[in-house]
Amino acid sequence: xxxxxxxxxxxxxxxxxxxxxxxxxxxxxxxxxxxxxxxxxxxxxxxxxxxxxxxxxxxxxxxxxxxxxxxxxxxxxxxxxxxxxxxxxxxxxxxxxxxxxxxxxxxxxxxxxxxxxxxxxxxxxxxxxxxxxxxxxxxxxxxxxxxxxxxxxxxxxxxxxxxxxxxxxxxxxxxxxxxxxxxxxxxxxxxxxxxxxxxxxxxxxxxxxxxxxxxxxxxxxxxxxxxxxxxxxxxxxxxxxxxxxxxxxxxxxxxxxxxxxxxxxxxxxxxxxxxxxxxxxxxxxxxxxxxxxxxxxxxxxxxxxxxxxxxxxxxxxxxxxxxxxxxxxxxxxxxxxxxxxxxxxxxxxxxxxxxxxxxxxxxxxxxxxxxxxxxxxxxxxxxxxxxxxxxxxxxxxxxxxxxxxxxxxxxxxxxxxxxxxxxxxxxxxxxxxxxxxxx
Amino acid sequence: xxxxxxxxxxxxxxxxxxxxxxxxxxxxxxxxxxxxxxxxxxxxxxxxxxxxxxxxxxxxxxxxxxxxxxxxxxxxxxxxxxxxxxxxxxxxxxxxxxxxxxxxxxxxxxxxxxxxxxxxxxxxxxxxxxxxxxxxxxxxxxxxxxxxxxxxxxxxxxxxxxxxxxxxxxxxxxxxxxxxxxxxxxxxxxxxxxxxxxxxxxxxxxxxxxxxxxxxxxxxxxxxxxxxxxxxxxxxxxxxxxxxxxxxxxxxxxxxxxxxxxxxxxxxxxxxxxxxxxxxxxxxxxxxxxxxxxxxxxxxxxxxxx
Numbered sequence: 001x002x003x004x005x006x007x008x009x010x011x012x013x014x015x016x017x018x019x020x021x022x023x024x025x026x027x028x029x030x031x032x033x034x035x036x037x038x039x040x041x042x043x044x045x046x047x048x049x050x051x052x053x054x055x056x057x058x059x060x061x062x063x064x065x066x067x068x069x070x071x072x073x074x075x076x077x078x079x080x081x082x083x084x085x086x087x088x089x090x091x092x093x094x095x096x097x098x099x100x101x102x103x104x105x106x107x108x109x110x111x112x113x114x115x116x117x118x119x120x121x122x123x124x125x126x127x128x129x130x131x132x133x134x135x136x137x138x139x140x141x142x143x144x145x146x147x148x149x150x151x152x153x154x155x156x157x158x159x160x161x162x163x164x165x166x167x168x169x170x171x172x173x174x175x176x177x178x179x180x181x182x183x184x185x186x187x188x189x190x191x192x193x194x195x196x197x198x199x200x201x202x203x204x205x206x207x208x209x210x211x212x213x214x215x216x217x218x219x220x221x222x223x224x225x226x227x228x229x230x231x232x233x234x235x236x237x238x239x240x241x242x243x244x245x246x247x248x249x250x251x252x253x254x255x256x257x258x259x260x261x262x263x264x265x266x267x268x269x270x271x272x273x274x275x276x277x278x279x280x281x282x283x284x285x286x287x288x289x290x291x292x293x294x295x296x297x298x299x300x301x302x303x304x305x306x307x308x309x310x311x312x313x314x315x316x317x318x319x320x321x322x323x324x325x326x327x328x329x330x331x332x333x334x335x336x337x338x339x340x341x342x343x344x345x346x347x348x349x350x351x352x353x354x355x356x357x358x359x360x361x362x363x364x365x366x367x368x369x370x371x372x373x374x375x376x377x378x379x380x381x382x383x384x385x386x387x388x389x390x391x392x393x394x395x396x397x398x399x400x401x402x403x404x405x406x407x408x409x410x411x412x413x414x415x416x417x418x419x420x421x422x423x424x425x426x427x428x429x430x431x432x433x434x435x436x437x438x439x
Numbered sequence: 440x441x442x443x444x445x446x447x448x449x450x451x452x453x454x455x456x457x458x459x460x461x462x463x464x465x466x467x468x469x470x471x472x473x474x475x476x477x478x479x480x481x482x483x484x485x486x487x488x489x490x491x492x493x494x495x496x497x498x499x500x501x502x503x504x505x506x507x508x509x510x511x512x513x514x515x516x517x518x519x520x521x522x523x524x525x526x527x528x529x530x531x532x533x534x535x536x537x538x539x540x541x542x543x544x545x546x547x548x549x550x551x552x553x554x555x556x557x558x559x560x561x562x563x564x565x566x567x568x569x570x571x572x573x574x575x576x577x578x579x580x581x582x583x584x585x586x587x588x589x590x591x592x593x594x595x596x597x598x599x600x601x602x603x604x605x606x607x608x609x610x611x612x613x614x615x616x617x618x619x620x621x622x623x624x625x626x627x628x629x630x631x632x633x634x635x636x637x638x639x640x641x642x643x644x645x646x647x648x649x650x651x652x653x654x655x656x657x658x659x660x661x662x663x664x665x666x667x668x669x670x671x672x673x674x675x676x677x678x679x680x681x682x683x684x685x686x687x688x689x690x691x692x693x694x695x696x697x698x699x700x701x702x703x704x705x706x707x708x709x710x711x712x713x714x715x716x717x718x719x720x721x722x723x724x725x726x727x728x729x730x731x732x733x734x735x736x737x738x739x740x741x742x743x744x745x
Contacts, residue, residue, distance in 0.1 A: 037554060038546065038549055038554055038659070039554075039659055040658070040659045040660045040663065042549070042554035042555075042658075042659060043554060043555050043556045043658055046554060046555070183715050209715040210715060211715040211717070211718045213660045213663060214660075215655050215660045215661075215663065215664060216454070216667070216717070216718075218450050218451070218454050218695060219447065219450075219451075219694070219695045219698035219699050219717055220698075220715075222443070222446060222447050222450055222580075222695070222699060223699055225446075225577075225580060226443040226446075226699075238660075239556065239655065239656065239658055239660045242556065242655075242656055243655055243656075246565075246654070246655070249565055249566065250565070250567055250580075250582050250584075251567060251580060252566070252567055252580075268555070268556055271556070272556045272558065272655075272656035276565060
């Protein structure tokens with residue numbers, strides 16, 4: 001008898017439900033959604049994934065899709081692991097009547113891996129606020145769209161803010177700036193720009209890597225205590241961020257001197273540190289936290305119908321909003337493509353054209369319900385970033401507060417670096433850059 | 440220069456004690472059943488998640504015994520569903536079974552309790568204390584929460600040592616570890632012994648989860664902290680409680696000193712690309728010890744006569 005119970009219990013545990021993907025109609029646009037709702041990075045991955053899902057649902061519920069073409073999306077959990085991300089991409093890229101419209105990897109590592117696959121499969125990669133910084137050069141990286149800001153833009157914005165506080169870039173001479181970074185392609189991205197700025201303004205740059213997932217940082221923060229840098233830049237993700245802030249408390253490093261990238265500036269990064277996070281700063285990917293005009297529609301068409309995937313109170317959080325914005329940019333890319341190719345499901349190649357010709361003016365942003373959250377974004381053949389602006393936000397113990405004016409990444413510094421590294425990549429991979437019309 | 444080295448050394452020792460706490464769970468089960476329990480990290484996460492989520496809806500003094508009850512129930516489930524059908528099987532089969540338990544617990548824990556970052560508030564002091572300020576410029580920094588964790592760990596070790604060495608149950612546990620069949624033939628109830636040792640390992644996992652959870656917040660990465668126990672076990676031996684403690688201290692201090700002192704020197708000297716070295720250096724350190732003592736610092740020397 002007991003053997004039967006054992007077998008039954010094991011079968012119950014191991015037996016999975018059989019899932020069948022919904023059959024796709026011809027007038028549907030398929031979009032894969034690479035997420036991480038489990039694993040070490042889930043606290044940050046979940047709100048982003050919720051924002052993306054809710055926006056697609058909103059477009060379907062409110063507008064009946066994109067010009068009548070219904071969005072069908074499917075999530076695949078990557079766990080923030082590159083191998084699983086590639087596996088998800090391979091599994092989903094051919095789905096739907098026209099294949100995947102685009103892919104949002106939500107990981108710089110996965111973006112790196114897909115950068116060589118995307119041109120072959122003709123599927124654009126939207127890496128909003130992450131990915132290779134030089135991939136904004138559309139003449140080389142035709143299928144990459146690091147929209148709204150790259151890591152070089154983020155690093156430049158933070159340094160501009162620090163320089164402003166100090167009284168100018170010349171006042172950075174002799175100062176010490178430490179970069180505490182996730183020891184991965186993501187964390188290493190800003191180093192090129194920071195080294196360039198360090199040589200331009202004669203400040204010392206300390207590089208302090210933290211290994212995945214970032215729960216063990218004692219050695220790093222003891223080095224910070226011993227070297228006392230004037231500022232600490234944090235390039236972390238997931239639990240690494242809250243651990244860094246807690247360790248800063250443990251070595252009494254002032255949080256006011258800490259500046260995180262926009263992936264180190266969300267609620268899950270500061271809340272675990274409680275009062276210790278007060279005064280901590282982070283760059284914004286334009287937006288900060290708080291509900292805005294679009295939320296009226298989200299409430300009416302999604303949440304009041306019981307179709308929201310987040311809790312309503314969480315829809316004003318930083319990463320949820322970022323998911324919403326990311327989904328909106330993809331949808332608007334499809335809509336732009338439809339203006340040229342017709343109101344039907346678009347192929348990846350057509351969406352690529354749509355993204356490259358995306359022009360979100362202030363009026364259009366207002367119409368979409370994002371007024372005050374985003375500034376105008378205009379992409380082109382040579383510029384797949386589209387906007388290089390951001391602000392600094394500060395955690396006051398309960399909420400994020402915007403504490404600076406807008407900054408724009410200095411293209412006289414970033415531009416030549418982009419050209420140089422993109423040209424190197426093109427030579428290495430034997431890519432012939434396309435000739436972009438003068439903008 | 441001496442101040443920072445001493446400070447790093449002390450910080451490493453205190454972190455090392457937390458590694459020891461996780462390693463203890465491995466040692467307990469290996470000692471009693473000869474099973475390398477790969478699920479120990481998952482048990483740490485599951486215990487911490489249970490306590491954190493329960494303490495959101497009830498006081499800690501009720502949540503704590505309830506979590507202990509959950510861990511004992513989990514021990515019973517593992518014994519009944521996984522170990523009992525595998526009595527007298529090869530060690531590698533039992534190891535693979537624990538691998539399955541680990542993956543199940545990781546996923547099941549997050550499905551039941553959620554994947555967010557949760558809080559365990561033990562009222563630990565957060566601000567650092569500084570000692571010998573007159574000797575070293577800026578003094579030596581001590582994290583008081585790690586100091587408290589070290590004391591708790593020390594108490595736990597003493598209790599476990601007494602349990603294993605002095606009590607009748609402890610002796611039975613050691614007999615089972617030597618030979619399942621022989622122990623059964625002299626009337627030692629194998630199932631009860633396994634249940635007990637898994638329950639104790641569950642409680643040790645809870646203590647480790649509380650300490651790490653209070654420090655880092657309770658979330659999935661706690662399961663990965665268990666990986667830190669592996670070099671500790673290689674170094675200290677799989678069957679020795681003092682080995683787990685001393686091993687933890689050596690690994691903790693060694694990896695921190697390596698990261699702070701050796702890492703920058705290596706990078707400069709060989710013009711390396713850079714990157715954190717403490718994770719892999721812990722294994723290098725353990726392997727270096729193995730060259731001298733293959734059974735680990737405190738492991739039992741096996742002599743087989745042919």
